[in-house]
Amino acid sequence: MADQWPNRRLPTIPDLLPDELLYSWIGRLVTANALHARKDTIEWLFGDRYAIPCIDLQGHLTHLCQVLGTDAPLRSPNAFIETSTLYPYHRPFLSPSRDEAVVRILKEGGAKGLKTIMGRVANRFGATPPLQICARCAVEDMASLGETYWRRTHHLPGVSCCAKHGIALTIQARQALVTDRQKFILPVGGVAPVQRDVGQLERRFARLANEVLLAKLPPVDPWQRxxxxxxxxEARGWCRARGGRIDFPALSRELKQHYEDFQWTVHRERLLAGDSSTMAWLRTLLSRPRVSVHPICHLLLIGYLFNSIAAFALAIRDDSDEFSDRSVVAIYPNADDAKKGFGSDPGLAIRDVSLSCRALATMLHRSVTTIVTWRRAAGVPIAERRKWLTPEKVRAVVRALVAGKRHKSIAQSHHVSISTVSRIHKAYFNQAKHEPMLLEKERVRRRRHWMNVTSRMSKGGVNAVRNRAGATYAWLYRHDREWLRSQTQVLRCVPKRRPRVDWATREAGLLVRLEIEFKHLATASSRRRITTTRLVAGLGGDNVRVHLRQMPRLKARLAEMSESVEAFQQYRIDNAVDRLTYQGKSCDLWRVQRAAGIKVWTAMLRRYAQEVIEHRPPSQARMNHRRCRYH
Ligand SMILES: [Zn+2]
Known part of the structure; x- marks a missing residue:
């Protein structure tokens, strides 16, 4: 029945919009054609009555292409995988054999166990993303299309802001929490933006994740990666120490500082998990490359080492000739410009070698230099007019840039001009044009925060302020060190005034408390030996003990009050005799010995016991006599 249903040609076939998820397109298809019989629709689309639609990695693609026929917005399952799922984002972090397995599952299977193979379940980052939307993208969509849709770039793992608008994404639904999981949820337009500041690191991570998705990199052998x-x-000097091995604790510290302790991501706890010195994922990533690690972890390391996916792709290509044969498409400084007139694939025109740079520049209203820069970043061969700038030289400059060297020193050591270095930097490191402006804005914000905390906590010195505003300190240390230094120097000048202790007053107070404490211990019904330790514990323990030298009277009084072992044994004998007398029992020596509970009876103790038994005064009198002994 499923193949025939819905028994008619669908009247409305929506277009697949730029960057739209297949889940979103099917949702719009179902709504536009009022396909209400849910189970029948699911069976018709996926060939399985019980299939659950997958937001980011929809399976059953071969079946879908068959039933849609010419109505399908794309012709082949492969085109769906490339254009409307998040698979291109995962591919560079999978081996070629896993890539084959995943593509097979996406085409034929129900995507069961898929996310485990891909490492999405690893590190417990959560396998299913929430359905989220950027309020400003939605406003633009409503204005131009009259409806909005779920975008791929808003559903990348760990991404919580729109890379285009730099504002926080609004979560509209979670598939796991919906009772009917076969239902296609559609976004609601006209929502108010989330009122939350998005930091630079959060934005940069979103940009990097976007770059991977759009770069369409091939799978990479784990050892090559x-x-x-x-x-x-190595270029950054991390492999020199300890016989070429990586100093993991130091690298871990550096990454934490680079990413400001991951304060900006909800996955902070999971990223910091590991032993006390090293984050677990970092060790796995570098020591056991075949083990699945979540792409978020790869991206964090790539962000630190290469700063852009284009530079990462180049580094991998450096290591393998095979890689360069496949289509490596890097990202362009402004992908939106390249999109004009070329459908949803921004790289199409850039990679089309039949178009000359000049023709492309005219079409895109860009300068020839810009087009050349984009094509270089994309790895498209360009007739090099300046023969001295060979690909080898460009690679050497990129390597030096990755190592974090200054432009001036790179220019000197590689015999190129500083502007050449800047141009290469721009081409391979994709610095958004507005980045300096954002940096300036961030600087103002961070400085203000630091000043605020300082004004409140300056008495505690640098450490107190730093403890309170750790992330701000780390950011300023990286980006605004001179200013920070000038501020902390002022802080350090605040003289530390410790109130002097008036030992005489303190001693007098403690002496009074000591008398009370002693009385308390001495009159307890079945008491233990009164020792200096026990007395001092009642006065404040070590705080008092370490300062006894400053309080000699207290020290002397403590020595007087503490009881020797013999004195305590005599007390126990007295006590035993008292008890026996009170109970009306005869005070034989053996009975006293047993009642006193003393293990070893010396001749002296036995003599003392006999003396007490023979000359025992009325019990009240002896109590008084015993108390006096301690005073
Ligand atoms: Zn947006």
Missing amino acids: RSAYFHAL
Whole structure:
């Protein structure tokens, strides 16, 4: 029945919009054609009555292409995978064999166990993303299309802001919490933006995740990827110490500082998990490359080492000739410009070698230099007019840039001009044009925060302020060190005034408390030996003990009051005799010995016991006599 249903040609076939998820398109298709019989619709679309639609990695693609026929917005399952799922985001972090397995599942299977193979379940980052939307993207959609839709770039793992608008994404629904999970949920337009400040690191991470998705990189052999990471680490001087091995604790500290302790991400706890010195994912990533690690972790390391996906792709290509044969498409400084007139694939025109740079520049209203820069970043061969700037030289400059060297020193050591270095930097590191402006804005914000905290906590010195505003300190240390230094120097000048202790007054107070404490211990019904330790514990313990030298009277009084072992044994004998007398029992020596509970009876003790038994005065008198002994 399913193949025939809905028994008619669908009247409305929506277009697949730029960057739209397949889940979103099917949702709009179902709504536009009022396909209300849910189970029948699901069976018709996916060939399985019980299939659950997947937001980011929809399976059953071959079946879907068959039933939609010419109505399908894309012709092949592969085109769906590339254009309307998040799979291109995962591919560079999978091996070629896993890539084959995943593509097979996406085409034929129900995507069961798929996310485990892909490492999405690893590190417990959560396998299903919430359905979220950017309020400003939605406003633009409503104005131009009259409806809005779920975008791929808003559903990348760990991404919580729109890379285009830099504002926080609004979560509209969670598939796991919906009772009917076969229902296609559609976004609601006209929502108010989330009132939350989005930091620079959060934005930068979103940009990097976007770049991976759009770069459409091929799968990479895990060892090859690892060697690219190692070379970059080597260039930064991380492999020199300890016989070429990586100092994981130090690298871990550096990454934490670089990412400001991951304060900006909801996955902070999971990222910091591991032993006390090293984050677990970092060790796995570099020591056991075949183990699945979540793409978020790869991206964090790539962000630190390469700063852009284009530079990462270049580093991998450096390590393998095979890689360069496949289509490596890097990201352009402004992908939106490249999109004009070229459908949903921004790289199409850039990669089309039949178009000359000049023709493309005219079409895109850009300068020839810009087009050349974009094409270089995309790895498109360009007739090099300046023969001295060979690909090898460009690679050497990129490597030096990755190592964090200054433009001036790179220019000198590679015999190129500073502007050439800047141009290469711009091409391979994709610095958004507005980044300096954002940096300036961030600087103002951070400085204000630091000043605020300082005004409240300056008495505690630098450490107190730093404890309170750790992330701000780390940011300023990285980006505004001179200013921070000038501020902390002022802080350090605040003289530390410790109130002097008046030992005489304190001693007098403690002496009074000591008398009370002693009385309390001495009159307890079945008491233990009164020792200096026990007395001092009642006065405040070690705080008092370490300062006894400053309080000699207290020290002397403590010595007087503390009871020797013999004195305490005599007390126990007295006590036993008292008890026996009170109970009306005869005070034989053996009975006293047993009642006193003393293990070892010396001749002296036995003599004392006999003396007490023979000359025992009325019990009240002896109590008084015993108390006096301690005074
Ligand atoms: Zn947006």
